[in-house]
Amino acid sequence: MWDKIVRQIGEVTGEAFEASDRRSVGGGCINQGYRLGSGDRAYFVKLNSASGLSMFEAEALGLEQMWETQTIRVPKPICTGVSGSSAYIVLEWLDLGGGGSQVAARMGRQLARLHRESVGSKFGWDRDNTIGSTPQLNPWTDDWAEFWAVRRIGYQLDLARRKGGSFPLGDRLVEAIPDLLAGHDPQPSLVHGDLWGGNASATADGEPVIFDPATYYGDREVDVAMTELFGGFSGAFYQGYNEVWPLAAGYAERKTLYNLYHIINHFNLFGGGYASQANSMMRRLVG
């Protein structure tokens, strides 16, 4: 299996590669991670079962599109494929682990630049992808409220009910989304889509890095809202963001509607208490 991956790295980089060192690296819960190294060259490889190929292809496309904006550092995708019974994605290796408030402020400014400099004309994306391991549907849509109601909250709610969750205010909430977003007219920005603290770091020399995205064109506020959901981002991050592109009035109210998506998804992935958290968010929004 590794022979094919190593060969493909050589082919796509145009520089023959022989991995003299392969180390398993911990971290993610969905895939197995490895560092493949040789001299001063190194790559980060994630493996999953062969059926995970399209997930890796979507991750590579998202990283490529973010990379092309040259606004915020993401690992450059090298290649994806299937070898033996495993799907793989190869990314440039980054020595992660830096941090501090100056890095946070830079990350905020750079994320705002990603959002501002990628503005497109429709919501959605070139393909469907996944959020965690849940499908995330991205058909191109003109209307943001419709996209959020149908493709995000409505879709997750259907899945959650099929898994036995009870959400008494669910239908009322989905119907209320156009009202909750009335007067808000966001531009479609390329968003990371899964920006919790575990998907943001910095290189050892202090360059902010975001990775493991669930990319699409959406309201930029979805990324900012998610940074607040599980913590890990300091005040300097938000200051930096607002220096470059201040958040619009009403963000604090929309934040709950945007983070509800991730909480219902957490119910779908992990079950348990996330249903009651989703229900209390729904009561705040339409109760």
Ligand SMILES: Nc1ncnc2c1ncn2[C@@H]1O[C@H](COP(=O)(O)OP(=O)(O)OP(=O)(O)O)[C@@H](O)[C@H]1O
């Ligand atoms: N390009 C990279 N170079 C070196 N280390 C990386 C790189 N990308 C990610 N990492 C490290 O590996 C860990 C796992 O990466 P990542 O989140 O992409 O994996 P995953 O299996 O998709 O994760 P999850 O289960 O959270 O979806 C990260 O927390 C990070 O510390």
